Amino acid sequence: MRAFAELLDRLVLTPSRNRKLQLMVDYFRATPDPDRGLALAALIGDLDFPSVKPAILRAMVSERMDPVLFGYSYNFVGDLAETISLVWPTGNAGAGDGVPLAEVARELSQVSRSDAPAVVAALLDQSTASERFAIIKLATGELRVGVSARLAKQALADLGGIEINEIEELWHGLHAPYGDLFAWLEGRADKPVPTAQALFRPVMLSNPMTEADYPRLDPKDYCAEWKWDGIRVQIVASGDARRLYSRTGDDNSGSFPDLMNAVHFNGVVDGELLVGSPTGRTATFSDLQQRLNRKSVSPKVQAQYPVFVRCYDILQAGDEDLRPLAFVERRKHLEAFVAALDPDRFDVSRFVPFTSWEELDEKRKRPPHPIIEGIMAKRWDTPYLPGRPKGPWFKWKRDPYTVDAVLMYAQRGSGRRASYYSDYTFGVWTGPEDAPELVPVGKAYFGFTDQELKQIDKFVRDNTVERFGPVRSVRADTKTGLVFEVAFEGLNRSTRHRSGVAMRFPRISRLRWDKPSAEADRLETLQSLLDA
Incomplete structure (x- = not known):
C-alpha cells in the first residue's frame, strides 16, 4: 500500500503528462502482481466498493474529533480524503511495512455496509497519512490524480514498448488484476487472446485546421463533411454481441437500448450519435445529455429523445477488415452497408461540395444547421489509422x-x-x-x-x-x-x-x-x- 500511496501523492503533485507516464511505468515495473494490476484498475475507475460511502467516512471521523472542527478543516482543505487522512488519530500508524494493496482491496470488497466502519477504521489506524489518503481514495473511487484511462493505457504501452492501439484492441477482453497483460508486456508470455466478442477498435482522430495548414494542401486531395455536435461513437456487432463505444472505448450500450435494438448487422461502424431522426429534426447536445450516462432509460425518455447515428466510416463489414483500404473505397462500402440498415436509426454523413479552401471556409462560417459545429476534411487516399496521424483528417470548427x-x-x-x-x-x-x-x-x-x-x-x-x-x-x-x-x-x-x-x-x-x-x-x- 505504501508504494501505491506514494504513486498517488506524486501524480497529484505532477502537472506534466510525460512525468505522470514515467511515474506509472516505474510503478508497474517495480510492483509485483496483483498489486500493480489493482492499482491500474483503481486509476482507470474499474474498482468498486459499494459498502464504503463518503457519509460513512464522515460519521467515522465525527466520532473521533469535534464535528465543527472537522467541518472547518474540510472547508479549508477542500478534499474529503485529504482532510480525513490528516486529522485521523495516529495511534500505531506507520508500524511495520503497511498493508498490501491486494489485502486492502480484498477487505473492502468483502465487507458489508454494517461492518464497513470498523474495517475501514482498522485499516486507517495502522497506516500513515499518505496511506490513509490512498485507502480513502481507493474506497470511494474518487482518485482525481490527473490520470485518464487512455493515459494509463499509454503507460502500459510504454512499459511494453508497443503502440497504444494494441492495448486498446485487447482492453475489453481483459480483467483486473491483468496478470496475463503484464506477463505479455514484460515478454514472459504470448499476447493475450481475448475471448469477448464485439471488441473496441482504436479510432482515427483529426487535427485542428489552422491558417497555416490549408494553403499548402491541395483541395482536390480532400473531401469535406459537416461536423455535427453530438458524440463520436463506434458500433460493433459480432455474433450475438452488440456494443456502443465512445471514442475512448467506454461501453455506453446500456444507455441506448432503442438504438441497440436496431443493430441487425455484423460489422464495425464509426459515426456521430445525435438526438432526433435522419429524416427529421436534429436536436441539440443538451437534448443528447438527457440520454447520456443513464443506467436505465424509461420508454418515455426514449420516445422524447430518440437517437440515431450519422455514419462517417466503416471499419469492418462481416469478417472483412476494411481499415487498410483508402477512404474513397471505404466510403463505397459504407454507403452500401448503411443502405440496408434501419433508416430511422442510421444514415450516412453527406459530403460538402467545394473547389477551394476559401469556398469551404465560407461554408464553415455559415453552416446550414445550428447543430453543426464545423467541417471535417479527409484525404481520399488515407487508410483508417488509429490515433491522431498528422495530415489525413482535419477538423475546422466554427469560430467560438x-x-x-x-x-x-x-x-x-x-x-x-x-x-x-x-x-x-x-x-x-x-x-x-x-x-x-x-x-x-x-x-x-x-x-x-x-x-x-x-x-x-x-x-x-x-x-x-x-x-x-x-x-x-x-x-x-x-x-x-x-x-x-x-x-x-x-x-x-x-x-x-x-x-x-x-x-x-x-x-x-x-x-x-x-x-x-x-x-x-x-x-x-x-x-x-x-x-x-
Whole structure:
C-alpha cells in the first residue's frame, strides 16, 4: 500500500503528462502482481466498493474529533480524503511495512455496509497519512490524480514498448488484476487472446485546421463533411454481441437500448450519435445529455429523445477488415452497408461540395444547421489509422462565441489546485436597467495562467460574501465584480438553468480587470444568439 500511496501523492503533485507516464511505468515495473494490476484498475475507475460511502467516512471521523472542527478543516482543505487522512488519530500508524494493496482491496470488497466502519477504521489506524489518503481514495473511487484511462493505457504501452492501439484492441477482453497483460508486456508470455466478442477498435482522430495548414494542401486531395455536435461513437456487432463505444472505448450500450435494438448487422461502424431522426429534426447536445450516462432509460425518455447515428466510416463489414483500404473505397462500402440498415436509426454523413479552401471556409462560417459545429476534411487516399496521424483528417470548427460575464461563485479545485479557488461560475445581467440582477450562465475552470489563477484566488478571498462548504459567493454587483471574457462553442436552451441557457464548452479567454462589472453582457445577448 505504501508504494501505491506514494504513486498517488506524486501524480497529484505532477502537472506534466510525460512525468505522470514515467511515474506509472516505474510503478508497474517495480510492483509485483496483483498489486500493480489493482492499482491500474483503481486509476482507470474499474474498482468498486459499494459498502464504503463518503457519509460513512464522515460519521467515522465525527466520532473521533469535534464535528465543527472537522467541518472547518474540510472547508479549508477542500478534499474529503485529504482532510480525513490528516486529522485521523495516529495511534500505531506507520508500524511495520503497511498493508498490501491486494489485502486492502480484498477487505473492502468483502465487507458489508454494517461492518464497513470498523474495517475501514482498522485499516486507517495502522497506516500513515499518505496511506490513509490512498485507502480513502481507493474506497470511494474518487482518485482525481490527473490520470485518464487512455493515459494509463499509454503507460502500459510504454512499459511494453508497443503502440497504444494494441492495448486498446485487447482492453475489453481483459480483467483486473491483468496478470496475463503484464506477463505479455514484460515478454514472459504470448499476447493475450481475448475471448469477448464485439471488441473496441482504436479510432482515427483529426487535427485542428489552422491558417497555416490549408494553403499548402491541395483541395482536390480532400473531401469535406459537416461536423455535427453530438458524440463520436463506434458500433460493433459480432455474433450475438452488440456494443456502443465512445471514442475512448467506454461501453455506453446500456444507455441506448432503442438504438441497440436496431443493430441487425455484423460489422464495425464509426459515426456521430445525435438526438432526433435522419429524416427529421436534429436536436441539440443538451437534448443528447438527457440520454447520456443513464443506467436505465424509461420508454418515455426514449420516445422524447430518440437517437440515431450519422455514419462517417466503416471499419469492418462481416469478417472483412476494411481499415487498410483508402477512404474513397471505404466510403463505397459504407454507403452500401448503411443502405440496408434501419433508416430511422442510421444514415450516412453527406459530403460538402467545394473547389477551394476559401469556398469551404465560407461554408464553415455559415453552416446550414445550428447543430453543426464545423467541417471535417479527409484525404481520399488515407487508410483508417488509429490515433491522431498528422495530415489525413482535419477538423475546422466554427469560430467560438464570446461574451463578457461576471464572476459569481468560486469553488476549490482538486489535486495541485486544492488550495486555490479555481472553478468559477459566472453570470450575465437581466431585469430592468435600473435594477439588474445576475443569473448564472456557465462554469469554467481553465483558460487562465497560473499567475492569473493566483490573482483570481486573491480576488475571491478578498470579496467573499457567503460560504457554502468549499464554495464561496463573491461580491458581484454593478459597482464591484470581476469580469471574464468567456469563449464557448455553442448555446442551448435549458430548463435546468435559471437563465434558460446552457453554454457548450465554456472557457475563460481573458480577464477583464479593465472592464466595470456593470458593462458585462446581458441575457438578451445570449438569447439573440439562440434566436439566430
